[in-house]
Amino acid sequence: MLWLAGLSRAVAGEIDFGEPGTNGQHSFYQLIHQGRVIPCDFIGIVRSQQSVYLKNEIVSNHDELMCNFFAQADALAYGKTSTELRSQNVPDFLVPHRVFTGNRPSLSVLLPELNAYTVGQILSLYEHQVAVQGFVWNINSFDQWGVELGKVLASKVRTKINEARNGARFMAGSDGFNYSTTRMINKYLAGKKQLLYPEARDVFPVDLIDPEKAGSA
Structure with a gap:
């Protein structure tokens, strides 16, 4: 590193x-x-x-x-x-x-x-x-601007995933995502539907400190 x-x-x-x-x-x-x-x-x-x-x-x-x-x-x-x-x-x-x-x-x-x-x-x-x-x-060895772009785009993906889980859908070319990436994200979301819990679960730390809640989850 x-x-x-x-x-x-x-x-x-x-x-x-x-x-x-x-x-x-x-x-x-x-x-x-x-x-x-x-x-x-x-x-x-x-x-x-x-x-x-x-x-x-x-x-x-x-x-x-x-x-x-x-x-x-x-x-x-x-x-x-x-x-x-x-x-x-x-x-x-x-x-x-x-x-x-x-x-x-x-x-x-x-x-x-x-x-x-x-x-x-x-x-x-x-x-x-x-x-x-x-x-x-002549390189500033003490900054890391090279990782910023990926972080910014990841934040956009995070927002879109949240919207998709609430009924929205990615559109090819929308919000700067290229067609291939849009297809992959939609495929990812479609596959995840089979694995998602019906309701959001607070797995950590509540399940670990509240045995009654953990047993009923």
Whole structure:
């Protein structure tokens, strides 16, 4: 949210996402290794909160995760060339699929442990980063006007839904709603009729604090 709300409305239009541990490796790392160049951050922890050693394993489960933490940054930086692959007798038809261009930027941050203090440090680091990027790109990182239009239109939809529940009906093109949106809203309202209670119910908090009312509802 920090980047997307603060910086994404102009210039780079960056999109920020992430995932803990090897979940990300099996979902979107192919994108950052072999797709467009995406600067990325890796955050590792020295002392695990729950490190487990399994029988016949030479490292703990946390060590295993950290092995990937250290390896991914090098893989992004150095990559692998077609020459290296052929020297390892990789079949020619597989070479294009296993080439990694390398020279892809990343930042690795190693925290001593995961706690409120270190999380606060990381948050402060990123807050400063967003502010500085905003100054460089001439973006005010501290406003969020980009969400206002959707809120205004949602308010209009809310009014129309209330009117429809009292007998009115949406008309295509009325009040600024396009034809497709009008059709969807009418379809939504038609489907909801089968689910509505015959009378409005005060589900919370009355039902929870008045057992007699809850039983008669």
